Amino acid sequence: MGCRRRAPAAELLRIIAIENGAGHSLSPDPGRNRPGRGAHLHLDPACFTLAQRRRAFGRALRITTGAPDTGELAEYLRASTTTSGHPTGRGSQAR
Numbered sequence: 001m002g003c004r005r006r007a008p009a010a011e012l013l014r015i016i017a018i019e020n021g022a023g024h025s026l027s028p029d030p031g032r033n034r035p036g037r038g039a040h041l042h043l044d045p046a047c048f049t050l051a052q053r054r055r056a057f058g059r060a061l062r063i064t065t066g067a068p069d070t071g072e073l074a075e076y077l078r079a080s081t082t083t084s085g086h087p088t089g090r091g092s093q094a095r
């Protein structure tokens with residue numbers, strides 16, 4: 001989503017937007033089973049940064065109430081990509 005690289009679905013993280021009262025926050029959905037409109041992002045902080053810069057989340061998730069809170073998602077990406085240098089978040093991570 002952020003970049004234009006193609007990747008197999010297994011390497012993409014599903015993201016959904018959750019209403020939090022003040023707006024929306026982005027939440028990772030590694031199990032791909034949570035309801036709602038989803039967007040897909042490479043499990044890669046660089047891709048996340050790009051998507052953020054392009055406001056791609058708001059467009060993909062139809063968020064019209066300002067910039068979504070990306071804190072939870074940023075934390076998830078950091079945790080998933082710093083352990084081995086390779087993405088590990090394939091849906092097995094406990095919360």
Ligand SMILES: [Zn+2]
Nearest residue numbers: 001003042047
């Ligand atoms: Zn990407």
